[in-house]
Amino acid sequence: MEIEISRYHYILVFVNFIVGKRGVFLRNIDEEVYREVKARAALLGITVSEAVNMALREWLRKPVVGVKGKRDYLKDLAERLASKYYEEGRKGFLVVVSEREYYLCSSIEECVVLLRRLYREKKIKRSIIREVKPKSVRFIEVGGGGIEVI
Amino acid sequence: MKLFERYDDSLRPPAPVVTVVVANPVNDLRAEVKAYVDTGFSETLLLPEEYYDKLSLMLTEFDEDCYAVHGGFFPARLKIVIVFIELNGFRKLIKAYVHPYLRKALLGRGVLNMFYLYLKGPEKVLELEVP
Numbered sequence: 001m002e003i004e005i006s007r008y009h010y011i012l013v014f015v016n017f018i019v020g021k022r023g024v025f026l027r028n029i030d031e032e033v034y035r036e037v038k039a040r041a042a043l044l045g046i047t048v049s050e051a052v053n054m055a056l057r058e059w060l061r062k063p064v065v066g067v068k069g070k071r072d073y074l075k076d077l078a079e080r081l082a083s084k085y086y087e088e089g090r091k092g093f094l095v096v097v098s099e100r101e102y103y104l105c106s107s108i109e110e111c112v113v114l115l116r117r118l119y120r121e122k123k124i125k126r127s128i129i130r131e132v133k134p135k136s137v138r139f140i141e142v143g144g145g146g147i148e149v150i
Numbered sequence: 151m152k153l154f155e156r157y158d159d160s161l162r163p164p165a166p167v168v169t170v171v172v173a174n175p176v177n178d179l180r181a182e183v184k185a186y187v188d189t190g191f192s193e194t195l196l197l198p199e200e201y202y203d204k205l206s207l208m209l210t211e212f213d214e215d216c217y218a219v220h221g222g223f224f225p226a227r228l229k230i231v232i233v234f235i236e237l238n239g240f241r242k243l244i245k246a247y248v249h250p251y252l253r254k255a256l257l258g259r260g261v262l263n264m265f266y267l268y269l270k271g272p273e274k275v276l277e278l279e280v281p
Binding site for chain 1: 175176177188190191192193196208209210211212213214215216217218219220225228232243247256
């Protein structure tokens with residue numbers, strides 16, 4: 001299942017809303033969505049907070065496979081190349097610096113050496129490093145309980 | 151060699167911090183970062199977004215889908231970058247994480263487990279030794 005960025009954005013807004021109880025300033029709330037949530041909550045005789053909690057619980061029950069973001073041609077190319085190389089049984093790290101220029105390195109250290117050279121030759125302003133393997137979504141736990149973002 | 155660093159007194163209660171140097175391995179831009187010790191953070195170094203531009207970390211961006219989960223439920227999408235971390239004679243190439251909403255840098259177990267750390271709470275001093 002893929003989640004559209006707009007939906008992910010709304011969910012973040014909802015989370016911000018809940019965290020807002022602890023004094024977080026809210027930004028980028030979609031007014032139309034908020035109005036609809038408020039109207040539906042009123043119809044059901046519940047508060048907006050309760051509605052948001054229900055929506056979040058529902059969302060948490062569903063597996064997250066990926067989130068679509070803005071198109072990034074370097075990342076798209078890295079993805080295509082990684083899939084192709086993986087199918088061919090090749091291993092290592094891809095360095096993509098432009099549509100026509102990409103390299104396969106055996107380690108991250110080798111990627112850095114290559115990027116240093118390209119940077120000295122003024123050939124790059126940006127690069128993407130991608131390991132040749134299927135892409136997965138990774139979640140990491142931050143221990144601060146949210147206080148580090150306030 | 152041992153390193154001694156005072157806790158950050160601006161927080162209540164005071165919190166242990168470690169000042170590390172973060173360097174871009176491609177263009178050698180560097181910055182001193184005051185990172186809070188966070189044994190609940192499972193990875194290496196979590197940086198506020200400002201360092202992404204300041205150190206031109208778009209040069210070493212690693213393509214991986216990664217989300218930080220705060221307090222068990224608040225997800226935020228992270229950028230992953232390759233940087234050098236330097237501390238008291240120690241230097242290592244690591245994957246660091248750039249967080250869009252973070253205001254304080256965090257040093258997690260991925261780095262902390264490389265050192266001997268002694269938290270002298272009553273003196274509000276952190277003692278760190280690179281083995």
